[in-house]
Amino acid sequence: MIVVINPGTGPVPQASEAHAATNITVFADDLRRAGLGVDSCERTPAADYGDGRYAFTIAMADGRSIEIQMPGLPVDQVRFIDGDSQNIWHFPRLYVDGSSWVWKFALGACEPDDEDTD
Structure with a gap:
């Protein structure tokens, strides 16, 4: 039996800081x-x-700061946004304030909590 927990959370081989910098710009635009x-x-x-x-560190307009650990692969290998045309198993996870997410769900993790808006 094989059990896989949080696929994509392992090390990202052949990563580069330059790719990560490009990715964070695309992530911020998203x-x-x-x-x-x-x-x-x-x-x-x-x-x-x-x-x-x-x-x-992303500084949000509402005053929050969010730490993103961005994989350093080309953006098309990191930016999972469509479960119909992309295979989630092929994408490394980002970390948002310590929790791992694929790109699509990492965007949602950056939304303010209800208690953040009070």
């Missing part, structure tokens, strides 16, 4: 398209996990 205000994205290398993911 957040903006979803109606979330993004003020800036800053590289925070001291927070890197060291497994092919690179840390960035």
Whole structure:
């Protein structure tokens, strides 16, 4: 029997910081398209996990800061957005404030909690 828990959470071989930087820009643009205000994205290398993911801090317009651990592969290998045309098993996960998500669901994880809006 094979049990797979959180596929895509393992190390990301052949990753590069340059790919991660491109990816965080696309991710921030996706957040903006979803109606979330993004003020800036800053590289925070001291927070890197060291497994092919690179840390960035996204400053949101509502005052929140979100840490993203972005895989350093080409964006088409990281940006899972459509379960009909993409196989979720082939995509590494991002980490949003320590929790792992594929791209599509990482966007939702960046939305403010109900208690954040009070």
